[in-house]
Amino acid sequence: MSLLETPLCSLHVRHGASMTEFAGWRMPLWYESIISEHLAVRNNVGLFDVSHMGRLLVRGVNAEKTIDYLVTNNVKALQIGGAQYTPICNDSGGIRDDVIVYKIGQDEFLIVTNAINRLKIYNWINEHLESNVEIDDLTFNILMLSLQGPKSVNVLMDLGYLNVKNLQRFSFTVDRFNDSKLLIAYTGYTGERGYELMLWLPRGGEQKLSEEFTSRLVSAGARYGLKLCGLGARDTLRLEAGMVLYGNDIDETITPIEAKLSFTVKLDKGDFIGRKVLEEQRRKGVGRVRVGFICEGRQIPRKNYRIYYEGVEVGSVTSGSYSPILQKGIGMGYISPSLDKPGLSISIPMRIHTATAVIAKWPFYDTKRYGYMRIE
Secondary structure (H helix, E strand, O other): OEEEEEEHHHHHHHHHOOEEEOOOOEEEOOOOHHHHHHHHHOOEEEEEEEEOEEEEEEEEEOOHHHHHHEEOOOHOOOOEEEEEEEEOOOOOOEEEEEEEEEEEEEEEEEEEEEHHHHHHHHHHHHOOOOOOOEEEEEEOEEEEEEEEEOOHHHHHHHOHHHHHHOOOEEEEEEEEEEOOEEEEEOOOOOOOOOOEEEEEEEOOOOOHHHEEEEEEEEHHHHHHHHEEEHHHHHHHHHHHOOOEOOOOOOOOOOOOOOOOHHHHHHHHOOOOOOHHHHHHHHHHOOOOEEEEEEOOOOOOOOOOOOOEEEEEEEEEEEEEEEEEEOEEEEEEEOOHHOOOOOOEEEEEEEEEEEEEEEEEEEOOOOOOOOOOOOOO
């Protein structure tokens, strides 16, 4: 079966990207190197093609009611121009996907899903549609880029998108590029100030307009040290920020409470799928929780490596990588809540050596120097 390609696939190849398969798509893994791209985002600005993510349009007089029943967060609290991060759960409280919901009209919402879950969530929403609601998969009709880093706002303002200066996190503005609709959202997957850009594409002119828009961003970003970035840096950046990856840190067997995503669970909003289980977990507690850890050296923990405390196996790693900021191995995993104590020493046997690590809160970097809360 052939891989899906974004409208920028040829551009990636021309710029020397190392391409890889991800969730059924042919995507850039890196251009120059994962570390240099990672540091460009932390210190300046980087540009990612994230068009493999699903884009589902739900509209109709009962669109809000439909979505609010499917998600754990309170969609009814959204104003037009607002966005919201939320899990979508199954009846057992397990996470079917974690998505961002954008309210683009009174009865119109755009839901961005993980690439691997696009069809699953499309079908799930379709199964639960209220009357007078329709869903359209616009994944192949919208280019999606992610412009991330402290200089991202400068790039967009230099291109004339002045409204971005006043955007708050999880809000968006709608503008134009040439004659096409452009949604600019203060959202991202890096922990940095940044923007996800969604450009509606004309039928038959998808590649041309996509490349023109991307080239305009690259040219405007040159003075700020912009680098094209691949999925490798996207993963290390999200891990430093403590953000979950579907299929690793969350899945249909893990609940938002266990994953420390309780802030997305609004039990006061009314009924929703998975509510009963999550309400019980809030009341009684859970047997495992997601934690972060930092290795003492450069050893890199990998998924499914076992976690030990005082010689006893207590959990397993779900994500791990090298942190270019800390210059150490970092990771996440699940252990007993009783061991979730920052500074607690754990050990992780690897292929040759056993790594020593300490439980740590995320984000793993100094928030005064990095991330959207940095002190300028």
